[in-house]
Amino acid sequence: MADFESLTQSVISGREAQVREQTAAMVAAGVKPLEIINQGLIAGMNIVGPRFKNGDMFVPEVLMAAKAMAAGIEIVRPLIADTDMPSIGKILIGTVRGDLHDIGKNLVAMMLESGGFTVINLGIDIPAEKFVAAIKEHKPGVVGMSALLTTTMLNMKEVIDLINEEGLQVKCIIGGAPISQEFADEIGADGYAPDAASAVELCKKLLAAS
Ligand code: B12
Numbered sequence: 001m002a003d004f005e006s007l008t009q010s011v012i013s014g015r016e017a018q019v020r021e022q023t024a025a026m027v028a029a030g031v032k033p034l035e036i037i038n039q040g041l042i043a044g045m046n047i048v049g050p051r052f053k054n055g056d057m058f059v060p061e062v063l064m065a066a067k068a069m070a071a072g073i074e075i076v077r078p079l080i081a082d083t084d085m086p087s088i089g090k091i092l093i094g095t096v097r098g099d100l101h102d103i104g105k106n107l108v109a110m111m112l113e114s115g116g117f118t119v120i121n122l123g124i125d126i127p128a129e130k131f132v133a134a135i136k137e138h139k140p141g142v143v144g145m146s147a148l149l150t151t152t153m154l155n156m157k158e159v160i161d162l163i164n165e166e167g168l169q170v171k172c173i174i175g176g177a178p179i180s181q182e183f184a185d186e187i188g189a190d191g192y193a194p195d196a197a198s199a200v201e202l203c204k205k206l207l208a209a210s
Helices: 004-012 016-028 033-053 059-079 103-114 128-138 152-165 181-187 196-209
Strands: 090-096 118-126 142-146 171-175
Touching: 004 016, 004 033, 004 059, 016 033, 016 059, 033 059, 033 103, 033 196, 059 103, 090 103, 090 128, 090 152, 103 118, 103 142, 103 171, 103 196, 118 128, 128 142, 128 152, 142 152, 142 196, 152 171, 152 181, 171 181, 171 196
Parallel strands: 090 118, 090 142, 142 171
Antiparallel strands: none
């Protein structure tokens, strides 16, 4: 049977088939599902996050690692009752209206999931009304908006304005290549993070403070 260390290594190297095999072998050997997730699968992504942030890993490798981790989680998830799956908070995330870029947003979503958050990923080209409807339905602690174009980043303000108009209690964070802390302050966002690993830290900080 594979040990946690080699499962973690398979996640880091993005070896999806191997992660599947090793996870299934661990399940068959009676290892607890949550231990497989925390000590094997998520442990791998916890190493990938900082490596990506430091420039030691690149986007394609991170996506492969995240995909490999997700393949393992798929095997284990049915064995865990919903209530046992620990979640440290709910995050809603989407790319704003007019913008079709989603690689970075999906990385953020996957990193948040591997960090223990429940993530509702709305997708791309999401108008303010749709963000607001989803906030009412899912009641997240944080809503994350992504934009990669200097034209669509202006649509982030629309979302924040509508959230305020409706009096919804939710922290708003923003990100994407053209976004800065200065812009976040300007449109009244609660936070900005330059990359996926920092986004996880930011969400933890905001939810701890609320
Ligand atoms: C891939 C790509 C595309 C793909 C998108 C595929 C997809 N599924 O996403 C396609 C080909 C579809 C595309 C289309 C276009 N693109 Co384009 N694209 C890119 C490119 C090369 C890479 C973007 C990317 O994925 N980066 C990698 C990810 C990991 O980085 P990231 O998105 O920045 O995300 C990180 C952080 O920003 C942060 N983050 C991201 N989102 C969030 C959200 C939150 C809440 C937080 C906290 C953090 C966070 O964390 C992420 C991980 O670390 C960039 C160039 C570049 N260097 O950025 C151009 C770029 C963004 N595109 C550009 C343009 C102009 C276009 C088009 C208009 C081209 C055209 N003429 O048709 C169209 C627009 C389509 C549309 N309406 O959106 C320009 C934008 C210029 C500008 N300043 O506005 C860029 C900068 C290229 C350039 N130099 O001209 N594009």
